[in-house]
Each structure stands twice: as structure tokens, then as C-alpha cells.
Amino acid sequence: MKSKYLIFLLICILSSTILFPQQNEYPLVSVPQTYDKGIPKDWILGGSNPQDYSVGIDLNDNVSGYASSYLKSTSLKPVGFVTLMQNFKANNYRSQRIKLSAYIKTKFVSSWSALWMRINDSYGKPLSFDDMRGRPILGSMEWTPVEIVLDVPVMSDEISFGVLLQGKGQVWFDNIKISLVGEEVPVTDILVNKTENYSPKNLDFEE
Numbered sequence: 001m002k003s004k005y006l007i008f009l010l011i012c013i014l015s016s017t018i019l020f021p022q023q024n025e026y027p028l029v030s031v032p033q034t035y036d037k038g039i040p041k042d043w044i045l046g047g048s049n050p051q052d053y054s055v056g057i058d059l060n061d062n063v064s065g066y067a068s069s070y071l072k073s074t075s076l077k078p079v080g081f082v083t084l085m086q087n088f089k090a091n092n093y094r095s096q097r098i099k100l101s102a103y104i105k106t107k108f109v110s111s112w113s114a115l116w117m118r119i120n121d122s123y124g125k126p127l128s129f130d131d132m133r134g135r136p137i138l139g140s141m142e143w144t145p146v147e148i149v150l151d152v153p154v155m156s157d158e159i160s161f162g163v164l165l166q167g168k169g170q171v172w173f174d175n176i177k178i179s180l181v182g183e184e185v186p187v188t189d190i191l192v193n194k195t196e197n198y199s200p201k202n203l204d205f206e207e
Helices: 002-019
Strands: 044-046 053-058 068-073 081-089 096-120 126-130 137-152 158-166 170-181
Touching (some): 126 137, 137 170
Antiparallel strands (some): 044 081, 081 158, 096 126, 096 158
């Protein structure tokens, strides 16, 4: 009789554990959660060597709201670069000029950090592009507005954008926006001087 009672008691305990798990097994719904490997929802972690970097959400340092995101080197000698990025179809922006803006903060960036945007055709060829290589964000700075302006040609298919970090340091970013601007706003496209060749040139090497 005693053994049957112990078995019944054990079954009750196991059942209650399964049906009513401990509260600490669930995240606090009032606190924003960090996603897989710290990657924010709807974003993609890419780059030539993201293994030398970390990505995450910062709940203590932001421009507005309650959070910003960051990229940070984790290796003593980081190789390559990392980017946090998104892609979306260009349908709503074709034949218009758009501005990518964000607030960026850096700490001890040794090589290069930047906002970037690329507009591709259906074959993946870049039609417009800027990665701020001529005006990289270096060293340490407090929250500063940064902008990129590109034209979206009629044959555009996809728009990609993000923030990159190369080398040591950390970069935070917040309040990222994409908006339409008029033609009076100059583009920052680094491909504006690139032209297509429809016939061979300088075949006698005398030009």
C-alpha cells in the first residue's frame, strides 16, 4: 500500500512539472529579447568574416525608444568585415531618389565603419552604390546623423542596406530610415562616373 502511494505521489509531481513549468523557463515578456546569436529580428548578419565580430541589442545606449543595435570586434586581430543588413524589393522606389539615414556612434574604430546602400538590377548587378569609403567613420564619436542618397533606376530590382565594421572597435546604430528626396539633394553614389562600354576602345594603344 505504501509503495502504491509513493508511485502515485511521484506521478503527480512529474505531471505538475510538465503541465506547469517553472516561471524562469520563460523569458520576461516585458523585456525585449535578443534573437539568435544576438541578431535583431528581420536583419541579416553578413560580411567577409563575421566570426571575428559580435552583434547585439543595447538597451542602455540609444537615440530614442529603448534599444539600439551594435557590431563589435571580438578578436585581437579581426580579419575582414562584418555587416548587419536588410534586402527589400525596389518596386515602390523605382525612378525616384532615396535617402538612407541613421544615427551612428563609434568607439575605438581602427579601420572602417560606415552606413551603406546598394541598388541592384534583376541580375544582381549594382546600379547605384555607396559604402562611404571616401568618408569612413573612424575613432570614437557620440551619436551623429549619417546619410546616403542614391537614385533608384527604373530597371532596379532590389535594394540592400546596412551598417558595416572592419577592424577593431564597436559601432552602434539607431533610428535607421529610408525616405524619398527631391533632385535638389545631391547623390552620394560612388558609381556615378562609371559608364557602360558598347564597343571596344583604344585597340591601337595610342590613346
